[in-house]
Amino acid sequence: MYEWLRDYQRLMQEIDYLEFELQRYKKELGRWSRGDLSDVKLTEKSKAANLEEIIRTTEHELAHKMNDMRDAKTLISMFKGLDNQILYLKYVEGMTLESIAEELTYSTSHIYKKHAEIMKSIKFAHEINSHFSFPQYHE
Structure with a gap:
C-alpha cells in the first residue's frame, strides 16, 4: 500500500548508520595517525591498517545511498x-x-x-x- 514509506525510512536509517560509521572510522584513523595510538606498530592484517580503504569504501556506499535517496524523493513527489x-x-x-x-x-x-x-x-x-x-x- 504505502511500501514507499517503509522503503524510504529504511534507506534513511541506512544512510544515518553509514554516516555514523564513517565518523567513527575517521576518528579511529585520527587516533592511529596523530593521536594516542600513533606510536603503536600495525601489522598488515590489522583492521586499523586498512582504515583508509574502509573509509573510501564507506564513502562510496554512502554516495550510492544518497543518490538512491534523491531518486526516491523524486519518485515519491510524483505520487x-x-x-x-x-x-x-x-x-x-x-x-x-x-x-x-x-x-x-x-x-x-x-x-x-x-x-x-x-x-x-x-x-x-x-x-x-x-x-x-x-x-x-x-x-
Whole structure:
C-alpha cells in the first residue's frame, strides 16, 4: 500500500548508520595517525591498517545511498492523491500536520483525521503481512 514509506525510512536509517560509521572510522584513523595510538606498530592484517580503504569504501556506499535517496524523493513527489501528499510532506519533508493543512488548503482537523486513517491502514496492513507468509518473487 504505502511500501514507499517503509522503503524510504529504511534507506534513511541506512544512510544515518553509514554516516555514523564513517565518523567513527575517521576518528579511529585520527587516533592511529596523530593521536594516542600513533606510536603503536600495525601489522598488515590489522583492521586499523586498512582504515583508509574502509573509509573510501564507506564513502562510496554512502554516495550510492544518497543518490538512491534523491531518486526516491523524486519518485515519491510524483505520487498523486491526498494520502501520498500527507505522507510525503510529513515523513519526507518533515512538516507538521498543521503546516501540511495550510499548504494543501485543508482544515487542520481534516488533515489530522486523514493522517490517523492512513496510519491505521498502514498498521493493519503491517499486521496482516506479519501474520501471513506471502511468497517472495525472485528473479
